Amino acid sequence: MFKFERSVEKMVESKKYLAGGVASSLRASMKPTPLFVEKAEGSRVEDVDGNLYIDYLLAYGPLILGHAHPKLTGNIHQSMQKGYTYGLQHQGEIDLARRITELLPSADSVSLSGSGTEAVMLALRLARAHTGKRKVVRFHGHFHGWSDSIFTAFLTPDMTQDISQQDEVSISPGTGGQSEKSLEDVILLPWNDVEALESTLDEHGHEIAAVISEPVMCNNGCIIPKTGYLEKMRELTSKQGIVMILDEVITGFRFGPGGAQERLGVTPDLTTIGKAMGGGIAISGVAGRRELMQLVESGEVNHLGTLNGNPVSTAAALTVIEELVRNDGAAFLRMDDLTDELVQGIRACLKKYRIPGLINHLGPVFHMMFIEETEVRDFATFQKRDAAKYTEFAAILLEEGVLVRPSGLWYISAVHDRQDVLETLDTVERALRRLAA
Ligand code: PLP
Numbered sequence: 499m500f501k502f503e504r505s506v507e508k509m510v511e512s513k514k515y516l517a518g519g520v521a522s523s524l525r526a527s528m529k530p531t532p533l534f535v536e537k538a539e540g541s542r543v544e545d546v547d548g549n550l551y552i553d554y555l556l557a558y559g560p561l562i563l564g565h566a567h568p569k570l571t572g573n574i575h576q577s578m579q580k581g582y583t584y585g586l587q588h589q590g591e592i593d594l595a596r597r598i599t600e601l602l603p604s605a606d607s608v609s610l611s612g613s614g615t616e617a618v619m620l621a622l623r624l625a626r627a628h629t630g631k632r633k634v635v636r637f638h639g640h641f642h643g644w645s646d647s648i649f650t651a652f653l654t655p656d657m658t659q660d661i662s663q664q665d666e667v668s669i670s671p672g673t674g675g676q677s678e679k680s681l682e683d684v685i686l687l688p689w690n691d692v693e694a695l696e697s698t699l700d701e702h703g704h705e706i707a708a709v710i711s712e713p714v715m716c717n718n719g720c721i722i723p724k725t726g727y728l729e730k731m732r733e734l735t736s737k738q739g740i741v742m743i744l745d746e747v748i749t750g751f752r753f754g755p756g757g758a759q760e761r762l763g764v765t766p767d768l769t770t771i772g773k774a775m776g777g778g779i780a781i782s783g784v785a786g787r788r789e790l791m792q793l794v795e796s797g798e799v800n801h802l803g804t805l806n807g808n809p810v811s812t813a814a815a816l817t818v819i820e821e822l823v824r825n826d827g828a829a830f831l832r833m834d835d836l837t838d839e840l841v842q843g844i845r846a847c848l849k850k851y852r853i854p855g856l857i858n859h860l861g862p863v864f865h866m867m868f869i870e871e872t873e874v875r876d877f878a879t880f881q882k883r884d885a886a887k888y889t890e891f892a893a894i895l896l897e898e899g900v901l902v903r904p905s906g907l908w909y910i911s912a913v914h915d916r917q918d919v920l921e922t923l924d925t926v927e928r929a930l931r932r933l934a935a
Contacts, residue, residue, distance in 0.1 A: 499897045500549040508534040508546060524558070527904050529893040538565035541914045543901055551901035552918050552925075556909040559748050562774040563821055564913035570777050570817050577813035583805055590812035597819055598785055601755045603765045604744070605785030609794055610807040614747035614772035615643030617782040618710070620801050621768045622647065624790050625708035625741035627799045633702060635709040637689035639718035639877035642710060642745050642770075646680035649673065689715055690724050690876050696734060703738035708768075710743040713758035717748070719880035720858040720865035720907065728764040735767075741790065747772040747782065752909075753861040754830050755823050761861070779814035780805075822912065829912040833862035836919055837910050840864075843923040850927075851934040862910040887933070894929040 509532055513519035520526045534546045541564050543553045553565070563570055577590070595608040611617055622634060634648070642648045649672040669686040671678060685702065687694050689711065699706065709731060715721040735742040743766055749758035750771035759765055767790060772782030784791075793799040805811075822829045841859045844866060848855045855868040867874070867883040868891070874880050883906075892904045900922055902908055 500547065500899065502531050502533070502545070502547055502549075504546040505534045506531050527889075528896075529889055529904060530896070533896075533901075540564045540566070541911060541918050549899065551896070551899050552914075552922055553901045554908040554910065554922075555901050555903050556911055557778055558903065559752070559773040559909055560776055560778045561909075562752060562911050563777045563818055564911040565778075567777065567821075567913065569821060570814060573813050573817040574779065574810055577809050580809065582810050583808035585804070588809050588812075590809050590816065591807040594807075594812045594815050594819075595783075597816065598771070598783065601819070601823070602750070602769060602771070602785050603756050603759055604767065604769045604787070606788035607791040608783050608785045609791065609801050610781065610783045610812070611801070611803050612780045612782060612805055612811075613643070614745075614770060614782050615645050616803065617747065617770040617772055617784050618642045618648060618743075618745060619645050620784045620799075621743045621745075621770050621786075622708060622710070623799055623801075624768060624784065624786070624793055625743065627793050628741060628790050629707040629739060631705050631707040631740075632683045633685055633706045634683055635685045635687055635695075635698065635706055637687055637711055637715075637877075639689065639715055639721075639880065640710075640712045640745070641717040642712075643747075644672070646676050648684065648710070649676060650681060650684065650686060688876060688878070690721065690727055692724075692727060692730050695731060699734050699738050699740065703740060706738070706740050708741040708743050709735050710745055713744050713746060713749055713762055713764070714753075714860055714863075715877070716863055716865075716907065718865075718877055719867065719874050720860065720863055721875060721877070721880065722858065722860055723762065724875065728762060732764050732766070741768060742766040743768045743770065745770045748774075748863065749861070751775045751819060751822060752863065755819075755827055758861075775815050775818060776811060777814055777818035779811050781811035781815050830861075833910050833912055833914075836914055836916070837862045837864060839916070840908075840910070840919045840922060843919070844926050847923070847927050847930050851930045853930060853934055864908050865906045866908065867906050891929060891933055894932050895925060898925045898929055900925045900929075 509519050525532055536544045536546050543551045598608045599605045651670045651672050669681055744759055746757045746769050751774040753761045768786035770784055794801050841857050841864050854870045857864050857866045868887045869883040871879055888906050889904045892902050895902055
């Protein structure tokens with residue numbers, strides 16, 4: 499079993515200088531302690547105690563080519579030798595934007611920024627400017643970044659904030675310091691519920707600028723849309739002159755070259771992308787219909803950011819995309835197959851130890867949870883899971899050499915291999931045996 503003495507010491511040191519000891523609140527929730535990394539390569543991470551992990555956290559999603567990928571590292575290095583940011587235009591931005599328009603069904607043109615949060619901010623701004631309306635519909639359990647105008651309670655299950663006492667339908671700020679007023683224009687609905695969406699759009703369609711949704715509710719339960727649900731969202735938003743935004747910050751360039759929208763066959767007006775596109779380098783984007791995107795060109799909508807579209811991030815994203823799509827997208831098929839094998843193996847282990855639990859799964863992402871129910875298709879059912887037990891399980895996995903997010907969400911990269919999966923299944927079996935004991 500691994501020891502974490504140096505990580506514990508470093509956390510004490512870090513808290514002296516870095517607010518909260520971590521650079522993103524989510525990271526504080528890792529048990530038994532937030533890990534401090536020494537180095538990482540491929541599918542493996544080594545911490546400062548010398549422990550080596552198979553990594554399924556993958557930096558919360560971006561590391562689709564794993565760590566320190568030689569081609570990506572080489573291309574970033576080459577790009578940096580020509581300067582790392584210009585505040586001026588360059589060919590890389592054009593090449594990347596063109597590539598995105600070729601691959602993503604909803605993309606006529608693209609705006610680039612640094613994080614998913616910023617991409618969502620721009621998408622909402624475009625929707626409001628385009629429609630002249632103010633309100634935005636968002637859904638329970640979806641996460642769209644941490645900007646005040648969209649960040650609500652019920653965010654991601656590994657936040658440290660205690661949200662268990664809040665009732666499910668109320669909308670309240672997701673953090674101290676967020677004005678209640680910032681959410682005045684947000685309507686919060688249950689997801690995967692056609693009636694709730696239809697009646698709200700019927701009643702309030704005249705004041706709703708946008709409906710924003712993850713295509714698959716990856717942040718809470720990896721819940722897949724019910725048959726026809728996204729299609730209905732598309733139909734209703736079109737009918738009411740509402741901008742449909744698919745937040746593909748997780749699913750873009752992960753569910754396939756054209757993201758979840760291609761896989762599920764629904765084309766939104768605007769799409770936000772980030773995470774996997776940069777392979778771990780900060781970059782995000784909004785892509786969409788020309789009619790909307792031209793608001794940036796006309797100057798009606800301001801889109802700003804000192805480091806937007808810098809050559810290092812565009813070189814990284816171009817490399818990631820080319821690595822993923824070469825050989826007819828073989829990387830996506832491999833990731834899907836490996837994930838299937840891992841998921842089937844974990845399901846078999848759960849059964850063997852008679853531990854009530856399930857895995858929701860699509861593409862190279864899955865959510866494992868301990869729960870009595872046999873199916874989780876909505877956020878309310880997801881909330882019934884035993885989150886504390888999963889956190890304990892994740893901590894045991896960590897002690898045994900498998901790094902996962904304490905929430906239950908697992909990512910697989912294009913560099914994970916069968917050996918990783920087989921080793922992981924051994925570890926999962928040991929961890930479940932310990933949990934069941
Ligand atoms: N949208 C979704 C669906 C996300 O999962 C996230 C982050 O996890 C964001 C937006 C925000 O992205 P970022 O953390 O890059 O600001």
